[in-house]
Amino acid sequence: DTGVSQNPRHKITKRGQNVTFRCDPISEHNRLYWYRQTLGQGPEFLTYFQNEAQLEKSRLLSDRFSAERPKGSFSTLEIQRTEQGDSAMYLCASSLAGGGRQETQYFGPGTRLLVL
Amino acid sequence: AQSVTQPDIHITVSEGASLELRCNYSYGATPYLFWYVQSPGQGLQLLLKYFSGDTLVQGIKGFEAEFKRSQSSFNLRKPSVHWSDAAEYFCAVRTGGFKTIFGAGTRLFVKA
Numbered sequence: 524d525t526g527v528s529q530n531p532r533h534k535i536t537k538r539g540q541n542v543t544f545r546c547d548p549i550s551e552h553n554r555l556y557w558y559r560q561t562l563g564q565g566p567e568f569l570t571y572f573q574n575e576a577q578l579e580k581s582r583l584l585s586d587r588f589s590a591e592r593p594k595g596s597f598s599t600l601e602i603q604r605t606e607q608g609d610s611a612m613y614l615c616a617s618s619l620a621g622g623g624r625q626e627t628q629y630f631g632p633g634t635r636l637l638v639l
Numbered sequence: 640a641q642s643v644t645q646p647d648i649h650i651t652v653s654e655g656a657s658l659e660l661r662c663n664y665s666y667g668a669t670p671y672l673f674w675y676v677q678s679p680g681q682g683l684q685l686l687l688k689y690f691s692g693d694t695l696v697q698g699i700k701g702f703e704a705e706f707k708r709s710q711s712s713f714n715l716r717k718p719s720v721h722w723s724d725a726a727e728y729f730c731a732v733r734t735g736g737f738k739t740i741f742g743a744g745t746r747l748f749v750k751a
Contacts, residue, residue, distance in 0.1 A: 527682070554737065565643075565729050565741030566683070579738065614682060618737075628739065630675075630682035 525549055527631035529615050535637045536605055543601045544634045548617030555598050556628060557590055558614040559583065566614050572598060573620060605638045612636075641666045643730050643742035651748040652720050660715040660745050662730030671733040672713045674704055677744075678726045686728075689713060700724070725749045 528547045536542050548555050553574050558566035569588070570580045574595035584590075587605075592598040602609055612635050616628040642665045652658050664670055671690050675683040687698025694706040704715045713730060725748055731741045 556737070556739075563648075563743065565731070565744050566739075568738045568740070571737055581738075616683075626737070627685055627688070630684070632680070632682045 527615055527617050527629055529613075529631040529634050531634060532632060533635050533637075535639065537639050538605060538607060540605055541601065541603045542605060542636065543599055544613055544615075544636075546598045546600070546615030546617075546631060548597070548615070549619075549629055551619060552617035552629070553595065553620050554618045554626070555592055556616040556618075557598070557600055558616065560612040560614055560633070561610075569600075602636075605636075607638045610636055610638045641732060641734050641740050643732050643740055645728075645730055645742035645745050647745045648743070649746040649748065651750060653750050654722050655719050658715075658717045658720045658724070658747070660728050660730075660747070662713045662715065662742060663711050664713060664730070664732045665711065666732050666734070670706075670713075672704075672706060673731040673733070673739070674698065674702070674713075674715050675729045675731060675741075676700075676726045677729065683729065686715070720747075720749055722749045722751065 530545045556571040557569040560566040572592040587603045590600045612633040614633045615631045618626040618628045644663045673688045674686040677683050686702050689696045689706045727744045727746045729741050729744045731739050733739050
């Protein structure tokens, strides 16, 4: 299966620690998205990349959050100085450019973060 | 501002009964609309999408949805629910860029 993969699937950390998540998109997909999903809510857009360029960032992405996609393949999302409010599921999705708004985004299983 | 409202937090239906999940959106231009399903511990799977044309769209797993511009709605339906359909369902609208705005979701419970 060559779907979107995310690692780790679960992460427990103490407040103030840094965490990094990884997303591997479907191999030929050049667009990659990060979303955050808190309990009882739908996913909220955080940021997206086209190849290695980060083209849009949500206001939800505070200075403590940084995302990279250095070679246009996998992406990492780092949270510095974690807070309890960062506890959520972090979802990654990818799509193949060319369909405009009609592109289908394929989602990974997510990384569930718990900040104690 | 763009938004998606799913009025029902949870719905319980009997296996074999019909299902309708409601979705209302707010978006000034032509909406690109989606329904996703999420099973516990899983990512989101696309059920169906509407971009233009026939307002009744068919999806996977026997689901369909109808776009009604006058009501700003995109309700999801299934004629006969199976126990395996128990999951959380999200309606979403794609904005002028590539950002997708999701509703809060409706959790479906299926009783035997």
